Amino acid sequence: MDKNADIMYRMLVQSVIDYAIYMLEPDGTVANWNAGAQRAKGYVAEEIVGKNFALFYSAEDRQQGVPQRGLEIAATKGRFETQGxxxxxxxxxxxxxxxxxxxxxxxxxxIGFAKITRDITERRAWEQEQLKAKELAEKQSAKMSALSKFLDNIIANIPSSVIVEDAITREILLVNDKALQLFSVPKSLIVHHRPHECMSAELSDYFNSLGDVALRNEGVHEREQLLLTARGERILHTKATSINGEDALQNYLMLIVEDVTDQRAADARIHHMAHHDNLTSLPNRILFRQRLSEALRSEDRRSNATLCLDLDNFKNVNDALGHQVGDELLRAVAKRLRNTLRDQDTLARIGGDEFAIVLPSVQSEAEASVVAQRLIEVIRPPVNIEGNNLSVGLSVGIVLSTPDINTPEQMLRCADMALYEAKRNGRNRFEHFTLEMDDIARSRRLIENDLRDALSNRQLKLYYQPITNGDQHTIIGYEALMRWHHPVKGVIMPNDFIHVAEETGLIHMLGAYALYEACREAASWEGQQSVSVNLSPLQFKNSSLLSVVEGALRESGLEPQRLELEITESVLLDDNLGNIRTLNSLKALGVKIALDDFGTGYSSLSYLRSFPFDKIKIDKSFINDMGDSREALAIIRAITGMSRSLDIQITAEGVENSEQFAKLQEEGCTLFQGYLFGRPQPSEQRLKKLDSDESE
Ligand SMILES: Nc1nc2c(ncn2[C@@H]2O[C@H](COP(=O)(O)OP(=O)(O)OP(=O)(O)O)[C@@H](O)[C@H]2O)c(=O)[nH]1
Structure with a gap:
C-alpha cells in the first residue's frame, strides 16, 4: 500500500461511524480511535488512546481476565469474535x-490487533423478543397439547361408551376405549367411517335410528335394547343428542352408551325378591294380589276361584323338630302343591304355613272342590326329612267370584272365612264360603271389639266356685271362673266369648288378667284355700306363659302350691313336646297342674302317663249321666281306679244333688265341685255358707 492509499484508508476507517474500529497494541493498549468508536463509547481519541481496552469491560469481566483472554485467542487463532x-x-x-x-x-x-465493535443492543432486544415470543408460543402449544391429552384421557376413561359423529356426513369422529369394547374392530377402522361401514347391521341400525331422532329433535333421546356386541348379548341404553359446533355448519351427534345388562339383571333379581317368597320361591302375597286382580279383571265370564290353604298343626313340627325341619316341610309341601296345579293357576305363600291359589276361569264350586280335594290328597303322604316321616294335614277355604265378591280383598277375606270353617270342622278338609259365614264373622268382630273395651274398662270379673273335700264339707279351694259384665247385654258366660278371644289372640291378655287377679284375690283370703285358674290351649302357643305365671305369683305373694292351673286334653294332643316342656316348667315353680274336663274330647287314659298331673277333674257330663248310664258310671270307675293307682286326686265336677255326692264318694272321689256346694260367686260373696240359697 503506498502512502496515499494508506492515508485514504485511515480516513475511511476514521470516518466510519456505525462501527467502532480501533487498533490495540499487543498488550491491549488502544493505539488509535475512529469516529464510530467515539460515538459508541463516548471517549474522544485523546482520552482513550494509550489506555488499555479492558476499560470497556465490566469490573467482574476484568477480574476474570475476559479482555485478555479475547486477545490471547485472537493471537493464537487469528480472530476472536464474541458478543457481550x-x-x-x-x-x-x-x-x-x-x-x-x-x-x-x-x-x-x-504487532497488534484490529478491533471492530458494533452496538447491536437494538437487534439483540428484537432477537430477545422473538425468542420470548417463540418460547411463549411453544409453552402455549405444550399447554394445548397437555389439555388435549387430558381431554382424551377423560373421554377414554369415562365409564360410558362415547361415540361422536359428524352430523352431516355421519362419519364417526371420536370413539373412546369403552365404546371400542362393543365392536370387534380396531379404532382405525371406526374413526372416519359411518356406523354401517364398521359395525354389525343390528348395532348400526340401533345407533342410526336413534341418531336420526336426535338430529331431528332437540334434547336428549334415549333407547334401550338387547344387542349382540363384541362382549356378547348386552342390554345397551343409549342417550343421543346433537351438539352445535363453533362454526354454524359444523354440528355433531353425540351418543353416550351404557351397558345396563348387570343393572337390569339386578333390577330383575330385586323385583323377583320383592314378589316371591324366599323359602319356597313361590309368589308372595304382593304378587298373588296382582295375579288375583288380573284374573278378576279378565273378560272371561266364568268365575275365578280363590283358595286359602293352611297346614294343620304345623306348629307341632317346629316345636318338636325345629324350624329347619319345618322349613324343609314347607318347601316339600310347596312343591307338591305346585305340581298339582295347572300353569295358569297361581300358587303363593302368603304367610308362615299359609298358601293361597287363584284358579282362573272356574265353571262351578264342584270344579274348585275337585282341585281342593286333590291338594289335600297330595299333601297326605308323609314327607321324609332328616329321617323323620312327617305327615301334615291341609285345610282349604274356597270362594268363587260373584258380582258381589269381586275384589282381591273380598276374595281373600271370604276364602279365609271358609278356611276358618274348615279348621273348625275338624281340619284336613275344605269348605266353600257361604254368606252365613260372613254374618258369623261380623258378630265375632262385634264381640271382639266389645271384648277389647271390656279389658280396658274392667268389665271382666272373676267368680269363685268352691271345691270341697267331701268328708267335712270344708272348702279346700275355689275355681276362678270369668264373667263378662257387658254394659248392654248383661252378664256373658265364658262359652260365649272365650272362643272369640282365642281366635283374635286376646286370650293372652285375658289369661294373664285372670292369673294376676286370681292370685291377688287368693293371697288376701284368710284361709289357705287353693285357687284354680283355667288355661286355654292357645296360651301355650305364647312363650310368655311361664313368665306370666311367675309374675302373678311374685306380685301377689301367693304361695305357689295354692295355685292350680287347669288345662284340657288338647294341650297334650299329638304328643306335643313343647307344651309338655312348658307344663314341667310350670310344675317346677311349685304350682299344681290339673287335667280338666277329663273324659270328653280325645279322652285317652294315656294322657295321664304323659305328664304327672296333680289332679284330674271328671267332666260334669259323666256325673250328670251317672244315674241313668251304666257306661258313664263305668268310665267314672275306670278313672277313679286309675287315679288311685297313680296317686292322683280326683275332683268330680257338676255335683248337683246328694245322691250323686254319695255315689261319687262310694266310687272313691275325694274332691267335689257343683251347685250342691256352691255356685260361682263374686269374691266378696265367696265366704257365704256352702249350702246357702243365696247362690245364683
Ligand atoms: N319353619 C317355619 N315355621 C314358620 C315359618 N313362618 C311361620 N312359621 C310357624 O308356623 C306356625 C303356624 O302356626 P299356625 O298356623 O298358627 O298353627 P298350626 O300349628 O298350623 O295350627 P292350625 O293352623 O290351627 O292347624 C307358627 O308356629 C309359626 O311360628 C317359617 O318360615 N318356617
Missing part, C-alpha cells in the same frame, strides 16, 4: 458484537 456487554464512558452499557483480528508484520511477529 461493554461500557461507555458515562458508565451506561450496550450490547456489543466484537471482532478482534490479530495483525502480524511481514515476519509474522504480532
Amino acid at each position: 456487554l461493554r461500557y461507555r464512558k458515562d458508565g451506561s452499557a450496550f450490547w456489543a458484537h466484537v471482532v478482534i483480528d490479530a495483525i502480524h508484520d511481514d515476519d509474522g511477529t504480532l
Whole structure:
C-alpha cells in the first residue's frame, strides 16, 4: 500500500461511524480511535488512546481476565469474535458484537490487533423478543397439547361408551376405549367411517335410528335394547343428542352408551325378591294380589276361584323338630302343591304355613272342590326329612267370584272365612264360603271389639266356685271362673266369648288378667284355700306363659302350691313336646297342674302317663249321666281306679244333688265341685255358707 492509499484508508476507517474500529497494541493498549468508536463509547481519541481496552469491560469481566483472554485467542487463532456487554464512558452499557483480528508484520511477529465493535443492543432486544415470543408460543402449544391429552384421557376413561359423529356426513369422529369394547374392530377402522361401514347391521341400525331422532329433535333421546356386541348379548341404553359446533355448519351427534345388562339383571333379581317368597320361591302375597286382580279383571265370564290353604298343626313340627325341619316341610309341601296345579293357576305363600291359589276361569264350586280335594290328597303322604316321616294335614277355604265378591280383598277375606270353617270342622278338609259365614264373622268382630273395651274398662270379673273335700264339707279351694259384665247385654258366660278371644289372640291378655287377679284375690283370703285358674290351649302357643305365671305369683305373694292351673286334653294332643316342656316348667315353680274336663274330647287314659298331673277333674257330663248310664258310671270307675293307682286326686265336677255326692264318694272321689256346694260367686260373696240359697 503506498502512502496515499494508506492515508485514504485511515480516513475511511476514521470516518466510519456505525462501527467502532480501533487498533490495540499487543498488550491491549488502544493505539488509535475512529469516529464510530467515539460515538459508541463516548471517549474522544485523546482520552482513550494509550489506555488499555479492558476499560470497556465490566469490573467482574476484568477480574476474570475476559479482555485478555479475547486477545490471547485472537493471537493464537487469528480472530476472536464474541458478543457481550461493554461500557461507555458515562458508565451506561450496550450490547456489543466484537471482532478482534490479530495483525502480524511481514515476519509474522504480532504487532497488534484490529478491533471492530458494533452496538447491536437494538437487534439483540428484537432477537430477545422473538425468542420470548417463540418460547411463549411453544409453552402455549405444550399447554394445548397437555389439555388435549387430558381431554382424551377423560373421554377414554369415562365409564360410558362415547361415540361422536359428524352430523352431516355421519362419519364417526371420536370413539373412546369403552365404546371400542362393543365392536370387534380396531379404532382405525371406526374413526372416519359411518356406523354401517364398521359395525354389525343390528348395532348400526340401533345407533342410526336413534341418531336420526336426535338430529331431528332437540334434547336428549334415549333407547334401550338387547344387542349382540363384541362382549356378547348386552342390554345397551343409549342417550343421543346433537351438539352445535363453533362454526354454524359444523354440528355433531353425540351418543353416550351404557351397558345396563348387570343393572337390569339386578333390577330383575330385586323385583323377583320383592314378589316371591324366599323359602319356597313361590309368589308372595304382593304378587298373588296382582295375579288375583288380573284374573278378576279378565273378560272371561266364568268365575275365578280363590283358595286359602293352611297346614294343620304345623306348629307341632317346629316345636318338636325345629324350624329347619319345618322349613324343609314347607318347601316339600310347596312343591307338591305346585305340581298339582295347572300353569295358569297361581300358587303363593302368603304367610308362615299359609298358601293361597287363584284358579282362573272356574265353571262351578264342584270344579274348585275337585282341585281342593286333590291338594289335600297330595299333601297326605308323609314327607321324609332328616329321617323323620312327617305327615301334615291341609285345610282349604274356597270362594268363587260373584258380582258381589269381586275384589282381591273380598276374595281373600271370604276364602279365609271358609278356611276358618274348615279348621273348625275338624281340619284336613275344605269348605266353600257361604254368606252365613260372613254374618258369623261380623258378630265375632262385634264381640271382639266389645271384648277389647271390656279389658280396658274392667268389665271382666272373676267368680269363685268352691271345691270341697267331701268328708267335712270344708272348702279346700275355689275355681276362678270369668264373667263378662257387658254394659248392654248383661252378664256373658265364658262359652260365649272365650272362643272369640282365642281366635283374635286376646286370650293372652285375658289369661294373664285372670292369673294376676286370681292370685291377688287368693293371697288376701284368710284361709289357705287353693285357687284354680283355667288355661286355654292357645296360651301355650305364647312363650310368655311361664313368665306370666311367675309374675302373678311374685306380685301377689301367693304361695305357689295354692295355685292350680287347669288345662284340657288338647294341650297334650299329638304328643306335643313343647307344651309338655312348658307344663314341667310350670310344675317346677311349685304350682299344681290339673287335667280338666277329663273324659270328653280325645279322652285317652294315656294322657295321664304323659305328664304327672296333680289332679284330674271328671267332666260334669259323666256325673250328670251317672244315674241313668251304666257306661258313664263305668268310665267314672275306670278313672277313679286309675287315679288311685297313680296317686292322683280326683275332683268330680257338676255335683248337683246328694245322691250323686254319695255315689261319687262310694266310687272313691275325694274332691267335689257343683251347685250342691256352691255356685260361682263374686269374691266378696265367696265366704257365704256352702249350702246357702243365696247362690245364683
Ligand atoms: N319353619 C317355619 N315355621 C314358620 C315359618 N313362618 C311361620 N312359621 C310357624 O308356623 C306356625 C303356624 O302356626 P299356625 O298356623 O298358627 O298353627 P298350626 O300349628 O298350623 O295350627 P292350625 O293352623 O290351627 O292347624 C307358627 O308356629 C309359626 O311360628 C317359617 O318360615 N318356617
